[in-house]
Amino acid sequence: xxxxxxxxxxxxxxxxxRHSDVNIREFSIAGSSVGAAIIYADGLADKDMIxxxxxxxxxxxxxEETITCSILTNKVLTVSQITITHExxxxxxxxxxxxxxxxxxxxxxxxxxxxxLSKSRSIEEPISEALVRGPRTGFNETLSDNTALLxxxxxxxxxxxxxxxxxxxxxKDLIIAYMEDxxxxxxxxxxxxxxxxxxxxxxxxxxxxxxxxxxxxxxxFPQVQSxxxxxxxxxxxxxxxxxxxxxxxxxxxxxxVTFSMLLQSxxxxxxxxxxxxxxxxxxxxxxLISLLTPSLYISFISFHPGLIPTKLAVSIMAxxxxxxFSSLVEALIMEIAIEILREAGLRLPKPxxxxxxxxxxxxxxxxxxxxxxxxxxxxxxxxxxxxxSFTIPQYSVGIALRMLRFIAMFCAAAFGLYGVILFFLxxxxxxxxxxxxxxxxxxxAVPYRLNDWKDFILRMPLTMMKRRPKMLKTKxxxxxx
Amino acid sequence: xxxxxxxxxxxxxxxxxxxxxxxxAGILTLPRTVAEKxxxxxxxxxxxxxxxxxxxxxxxxxxxxxxxxxxxxxEYIGQITGKWLGSLISLIVVGYFCLIASFEIRxxxxxxxxxxxxxxxxxxxxxxFMWVSLYLVTGGINAIARLxxxxxxxxxxxxxxxxxxxxxxxxxxxxxxxxGQGVMPVLxxxxxxxxxxxxxxxxxxxxxxxxxPEKASKAVIVGTxxxxxxxxxxxxxxxxxxxxxxxxxxxxxxxxxxxSVEIEGLIFERFESFLLVIWIMQIYSTFxxxxxxxxxxxxxxxxRNLNGFLYGLLPVVFLMANIPKNLAGxxxxxxxxxxxxxxxxxxxxxxxLAISKLRGHKGExxxxx
Numbered sequence: 086x087x088x089x090x091x092x093x094x095x096x097x098x099x100x101x102x103r104h105s106d107v108n109i110r111e112f113s114i115a116g117s118s119v120g121a122a123i124i125y126a127d128g129l130a131d132k133d134m135i136x137x138x139x140x141x142x143x144x145x146x147x148x149e150e151t152i153t154c155s156i157l158t159n160k161v162l163t164v165s166q167i168t169i170t171h172e173x174x175x176x177x178x179x180x181x182x183x184x185x186x187x188x189x190x191x192x193x194x195x196x197x198x199x200x201x202l203s204k205s206r207s208i209e210e211p212i213s214e215a216l217v218r219g220p221r222t223g224f225n226e227t228l229s230d231n232t233a234l235l236x237x238x239x240x241x242x243x244x245x246x247x248x249x250x251x252x253x254x255x256x257k258d259l260i261i262a263y264m265e266d267x268x269x270x271x272x273x274x275x276x277x278x279x280x281x282x283x284x285x286x287x288x289x290x291x292x293x294x295x296x297x298x299x300x301x302x303x304x305x306f307p308q309v310q311s312x313x314x315x316x317x318x319x320x321x322x323x324x325x326x327x328x329x330x331x332x333x334x335x336x337x338x339x340x341x342v343t344f345s346m347l348l349q350s351x352x353x354x355x356x357x358x359x360x361x362x363x364x365x366x367x368x369x370x371x372x373l374i375s376l377l378t379p380s381l382y383i384s385f386i387s388f389h390p391g392l393i394p395t396k397l398a399v400s401i402m403a404x405x406x407x408x409x410f411s412s413l414v415e416a417l418i419m420e421i422a423i424e425i426l427r428e429a430g431l432r433l434p435k436p437x438x439x440x441x442x443x444x445x446x447x448x449x450x451x452x453x454x455x456x457x458x459x460x461x462x463x464x465x466x467x468x469x470x471x472x473x474s475f476t477i478p479q480y481s482v483g484i485a486l487r488m489l490r491f492i493a494m495f496c497a498a499a500f501g502l503y504g505v506i507l508f509f510l511x512x513x514x515x516x517x518x519x520x521x522x523x524x525x526x527x528x529x530a531v532p533y534r535l536n537d538w539k540d541f542i543l544r545m546p547l548t549m550m551k552r553r554p555k556m557l558k559t560k561x562x563x564x565x566x
Numbered sequence: 567x568x569x570x571x572x573x574x575x576x577x578x579x580x581x582x583x584x585x586x587x588x589x590x591a592g593i594l595t596l597p598r599t600v601a602e603k604x605x606x607x608x609x610x611x612x613x614x615x616x617x618x619x620x621x622x623x624x625x626x627x628x629x630x631x632x633x634x635x636x637x638x639x640x641e642y643i644g645q646i647t648g649k650w651l652g653s654l655i656s657l658i659v660v661g662y663f664c665l666i667a668s669f670e671i672r673x674x675x676x677x678x679x680x681x682x683x684x685x686x687x688x689x690x691x692x693x694x695f696m697w698v699s700l701y702l703v704t705g706g707i708n709a710i711a712r713l714x715x716x717x718x719x720x721x722x723x724x725x726x727x728x729x730x731x732x733x734x735x736x737x738x739x740x741x742x743x744x745x746g747q748g749v750m751p752v753l754x755x756x757x758x759x760x761x762x763x764x765x766x767x768x769x770x771x772x773x774x775x776x777x778x779p780e781k782a783s784k785a786v787i788v789g790t791x792x793x794x795x796x797x798x799x800x801x802x803x804x805x806x807x808x809x810x811x812x813x814x815x816x817x818x819x820x821x822x823x824x825x826s827v828e829i830e831g832l833i834f835e836r837f838e839s840f841l842l843v844i845w846i847m848q849i850y851s852t853f854x855x856x857x858x859x860x861x862x863x864x865x866x867x868x869x870r871n872l873n874g875f876l877y878g879l880l881p882v883v884f885l886m887a888n889i890p891k892n893l894a895g896x897x898x899x900x901x902x903x904x905x906x907x908x909x910x911x912x913x914x915x916x917x918x919l920a921i922s923k924l925r926g927h928k929g930e931x932x933x934x935x
Binding site: 389 | 575576578579678682683686690691694695698701702705709711712713715716717836838839842843846847850
């Protein structure tokens with residue numbers, strides 16, 4: 086590479102002919118009047134910074150001395166990040182990320198100056214995980230902001246952040262965060278191994294990472310937790326888990342995950358232990374209700390009316406007299422209707438959503454009963470099911486339970502209560518066989534770990550939770566002295 | 567690889583597996599079978615004695631397995647009796663486990679047909695059940711242990727609640743007089759009750775998977791005590807509520823008792839659905855464990871992959887379950903299994919232990935410790 090400015094610029098122009106947003110600005114350096122040029126991308130580079138720290142110093146302040154690379158970096162340019170290169174291709178690559186290239190006539194080195202303009206959304210409360218009590222901060226789309234949030238929440242030298250690049254065509258930064266002296270190094274290595282094996286063009290969202298590193302893609306259950314809350318990530322790190330942050334998305338990933346974790350909310354810890362525990366019990370119960378109620382309805386109505394109290398059975402039968410469908414079809418109609426309503430409510434603009442809920446829920450339900458398509462008891466069952474499923478803090482778990490509910494309904498329609506029991510056993514078998522990064526998904530429930538049960542269905546007082554979860558095999562076992 | 571050598575279970579899990587394997591069809595029928603034999607209300611004493619006999623037999627098996635750390639019965643039997651006799655015994659044991667498995671699903675089919683699913687063909691009932699079980703056994707002993715750990719607390723919880731509500735019908739006079747006709751009736755019932763505890767022989771297999779086999783004795787004692795308690799409570803409650811004469815005439819006395827309990831004002835006035843739920847779960851666990859033990863035996867004897875046997879044995883067990891023609895035949899099958907178990911796991915381990923001790927002095931098998 087020789088140092089002629091005009092020939093270099095010619096090459097740059099040849100490449101950037103396809104990049105209309107790349108600008109070239111030629112000027113001469115004060116004093117020696119040597120020709121120079123900067124190359125930057127519109128919108129990506131910080132123009133104020135270019136004007137103040139590059140153009141102004143070079144066009145005004147430089148004296149008569151010969152310009153060399155070391156003088157420029159050491160004495161002239163008042164910018165923190167400068168790299169030197171000899172490759173035109175590299176210049177173009179860097180310019181497209183928002184840096185500015187400086188070419189000087191007669192100088193073989195070319196400087197790349199860090200002038201990235203970071204336009205990020207301000208830090209807001211995450212919409213998908215609203216809390217009554219807890220920090221009102223959520224991640225945003227900028228990786229550096231997110232890592233800064235983590236640092237600020239947990240300023241600790243042990244908090245390690247390993248940077249990796251993922252995506253072949255659109256290369257993105259990804260950070261694996263963990264506590265060096267807590268997290269089990271086997272788990273950390275496993276995460277690194279799986280992330281480094283990701284081989285895909287582009288990762289638009291951390292959901293891609295989640296699907297590419299999970300243990301079993303056939304399972305209905307999420308084996309990676311995603312969250313927008315830095316406090317949640319920090320709490321997980323302190324337990325010995327590992328977090329994965331991807332540039333361009335506010336959703337951080339937490340591994341390994343256990344099933345009970347997905348029914349917990351950070352509020353369980355922020356509120357006092359009694360309310361925290363009770364709400365958690367409520368959520369476990371709600372999960373069971375939302376999973377099994379319609380299938381139990383079907384099995385009791387179609388197969389074993391004798392197993393429910395006679396009066397109840399008689400009154401249900403009386404309301405079903407005019408219903409022309411079997412209980413499975415009846416339940417399917419209502420369940421599918423409510424799933425459609427829910428999906429529609431999600432897509433609609435915010436002001437219309439609630440109105441839609443009223444129209445759908447109340448009017449259609451009432452009309453369906455009046456028309457004799459479904460029985461009023463079923464409307465109650467479906468409503469209870471839907472409301473119960475709203476108590477589940479994780480959206481992805483909610484969806485899993487919704488899918489499984491339909492399978493349970495078909496089992497009930499085929500084999501009644503027997504089918505529901507077998508479905509439940511099947512589900513349990515699946516959960517005990519599942520692992521997330523080497524940790525059994527069903528833990529801490531099984532194998533029995535009495536110590537970990539302090540933070541399972543009940544959330545014991547903080548003074549009693551002295552140790553970190555044993556299932557994670559942490560290096561430092563004591564949480565509280 | 568015949569089985570996953572890396573799989574290890576804790577001593578708690580061992581106890582849980584034993585308890586789940588022992589709890590099975592007996593919950594529904596034990597009060598009748600024991601009352602038939604004793605003819606007096608003293609059946610519960612027979613249960614206690616039977617339980618202790620089961621513990622003793624279990625402990626003998628632990629002693630038998632002790633010199634062969636990390637090995638199942640199938641692997642070390644050859645070292646005690648010689649290769650050919652050992653293979654024969656192993657085959658009989660495999661057959662025995664298959665027999666229990668098929669007996670359990672047959673009883674399940676009978677009960678499900680009678681109480682839950684009139685008209686559903688029993689092959690359908692049995693087949694879906696076996697598939698769910700197959701899904702579990704392919705996960706190995708660890709998955710089995712974890713699932714049993716989920717099932718056992720549910721069982722105990724529901725059982726306690728059902729018994730608690732059953733107390734309204736309980737009448738102590740039905741249990742009197744204690745030992746009114748002497749000890750003989752009690753002893754007559756012991757054989758029946760001891761048979762109910764079949765399943766403890768699973769220790770011969772699972773001791774090989776234990777992290778710390780030295781704790782096996784404790785696991786046997788704890789694991790047997792849980793079904794012992796449940797069986798005592800069942801017999802006391804059922805005979806105490808229905809009286810001896812009422813019990814012997816009913817095929818499934820425990821279910822009949824729970825059906826007759828009606829608590830006004832609760833959502834569920836009747837509890838038999840709850841009892842059936844935990845009972846089906848217990849049948850499931852017994853079936854799974856015995857089925858796993860049988861497949862593992864074949865796999866270790868032939869030194870071939872376990873998975874092939876897990877799939878291949880299903881039709882065999884299915885056909886065996888269809889052998890009895892009617893309910894009476896099913897109960898005869900149960901009696902036959904019980905007698906077989908008495909010889910196979912009551913008498914034989916003692917004999918084997920003696921031989922092993924004798925040979926041990928010659929220092930052949932035991933030096934491998």
